[in-house]
Amino acid sequence: MERHPDELVLVLAAADHFKQLNDDFGHAAGDAALASVGARLTEWAGPHGVAGRLGGDEFAALARIEPGHQALRLDHLAPMTTPEQPTLLNWGDRSHFRTTPAPCVLCRKPAMLRSHAGEVVHKVCAEIWNLRNPHEVRFVSDDRPRRRKEVGVHA
Template identity: 50%
Template sequence: MASTVRVQAPIGQRALFITTLAVPLTGWTVHAVSLHRKLSAARRDPLTGLLGRDGFTAKARQITDRHGDHALVGIVDLDHFKQINDGPGGHAAGDRVLAATAQRLTAWAGSRGAVGRLGGDEFAFAVRIGPARRELRLARLTQLLAQPVQVDDGALVDVAASVGAACPDVLGTRDLSLLQRAADAAMYTGKHTGRAVLAGPQHATVPSINGRRAGRPGTHTLGRAA
């Protein structure tokens, strides 16, 4: 009997020791998972659910690094958005248009693309599209973004967007900031024309301030429509 007691005691002590360790480890695991979820949520725009500037930049760089000349980086700017905000529907209508634009961009980019809201009515995307399909896909995007949006009172709001895009094989660089700058300049080249513009070498030399086209009026506030 005594030998049996000597065998069981160490086993019980080990079980107690393991249990004692498991409790704080479980607590830390729960805390880590909760913290990860909070950090992930913080990377999202609260209005549209899109990636914020930092989250988009990280994912877009992965796409350009991985797909090289088959990557396409773009900037989207809603046309006459202030008129929507100042119209009968006010900011609620503006928010609805922003949310609809985000949904359309996400559907167009697909699950492997990156779509972000940079601020106000400005969006960005990074996708894998081969050279032969670029023009067709960009034309489809402008058509998709130009569809009227139904707001909360059931009324339809006319919308339009200007789109500029840039790709590494044309500009000779995979640097995301340079691609975005050229896409931004290309977007303003085609502003209010209803067509997307693919950046050429001339768009990469447009003067910039903090990486954006000089004189650009945009906003950098996430959340409510500007």
């Protein structure tokens, strides 16, 4: 840090509406969302950086980036963290959540989510695949997320 202070970029991030996600869809959805944010920040930080959860819904990432590339790298972070971006998948329906882990079809690490086609996959892996394959349709968002309160019989 002392040798290259102008090459360090610190990003602090919070998962907006995290409590609402936990309340509406349960802790498994909340855990998946936190893991997804952490994975996105870790990928963004790259091999010369570090990312982690500070606590609650707060995260930090520290990356070593040449000054001439810092603005571009920060621009790349925006679509990873802004929910309005079409690259992020809206998988709020309970049908996406598995009860036992299975290998992700993309990275082979254990995952608790499945796509609309039934593929076991991490949400972040699916989003990265979509970014890298913009002309192919494989992973899509829910038409309309259902809240836990809307599922089942109501009096």
